Amino acid sequence: MRKFESDMDNYNFPPHFLDGLNTEPGFDNTDFVNAHIHQPTPTSIRINPFKPADIKTDSQIPWCNEGFYLNERPSFTFDPLFHAGAYYVQEASSMFIGHILNTIRPDKEDAIKVLDLCAAPGGKTTLLNSALNSSDLLVANEIIKTRVPILSDNLNRWGTTNTIVTNNDPRDFNSIHSFFDVVLVDAPCSGSGMFRKDPAAMNEWSEGNVNLCHQRQERILADIYPALKEDGYLIYSTCSYSHQENEDILDWLCNEFGLESIRIPIDMGWGIVETESPIKKAWGYRFYPGKVKGEGLFAACLRKKESSGGVSNYKNNGQQKLPAKEMDLVKQYLNNADNFYFFKVNEDWLAINREHKESLNILHRHLYIKKSGVRIGKLAGNDLIPDHELALSLVINKDMVLTTELTKEQAIQYLRRDNIDIMVTGKGWSLMTYEGLPLGWAKLLPNRINNYYPKEIRIMSQH
């Protein structure tokens, strides 16, 4: 039965959409409809803990230490700090995934391997990264090839050195048994949780599509299950309100694989609704606009109780023979270079935290790797042609290069890949910085500056 006909007449939820929701515990039809009609989507950002900057925020997102609401939505495109990776613009509810990771891993003592299976554009990948140490490995996978560049760009901005980006179907992970300690499946879904932010999504919604999404979610989870270690954690999330895509999936996981549900502590004041799946009573966490200051989200955490076999059948990929003299040159560009494993892909030198060398070899045998660690650059004689990834990485040794600090106006010129109005002294490769944070490279010549900001990510819009 529809309640509140007058509001409903003003708001075009798809037919039958609210029917199922009205029977969900903790769902308040009035708050929900009012939030969609009268409360705009809140603007929120998450600060990069590794790139401190002076950022004006308004209030704290209660479930995320680094998450903040902004009372107004500024132009992020024209804020150089955004391009420097000082913060990520992320919907507030999604940040709960970080709270789950911190809950299941309070001490952070032993290094872990984490997979973000459905990762693009990388919001939750950067969130997970902030909660990890550099000795932890984070694999970010995206099945759709055209979505991989945005994922890699966002990770480059974040400055990560312990992340590997892959472009694979979940079934390709099926041969990597018992590898990951934590797997996040932020599943493709029917998307009702984004109706307020993107009302056009309402036209796409149908009960038939919810069923298709449910089937796809089961397929993805079955494919990835063997890659999770015994006692490892599966974090499952959607931005759908549909029971079939949420609690029903938890029941299916518990029935099919004997997974154990993990209860996540929440504060009553946060407005999050804790639910239980109908059969196995697995806990789930629902975010409803009107109850929380954020968009729709469902999240749950489960633990694997059995082993899918070990990793003993992996052969070492063999050592790449690397020219020692070249490596000595390249090493100088990283701080704490001895903590890194250096390798070459074609002419490019790359580095990843030393402890991830074996994992990289294993993954390389099974997956299509699109980015690993930090790309340092190519050598031309004794000179490094530095890569953009190096400029933004957290480990660049700034003593090896010149630095040119830009005003906001100059930084925008640089980010547009335009000429920069600046008098320079010095010659050679220079890090172009804004408020001390690197944006990328330029080459300083006696009478001009060559702007090397990557074409593909330059600011195109006029305002």
Ligand SMILES: C[S@@+](CC[C@H](N)C(=O)[O-])C[C@H]1O[C@@H](n2cnc3c(N)ncnc32)[C@H](O)[C@@H]1O
């Ligand atoms: C909800 S979005 C992920 C959002 C991302 N985790 C974030 O926080 O920025 C779901 C992702 O799943 C991917 N996807 C679509 N079909 C898939 C499939 N069959 N298997 C795995 N991933 C799929 C989509 O390309 C999309 O990037």
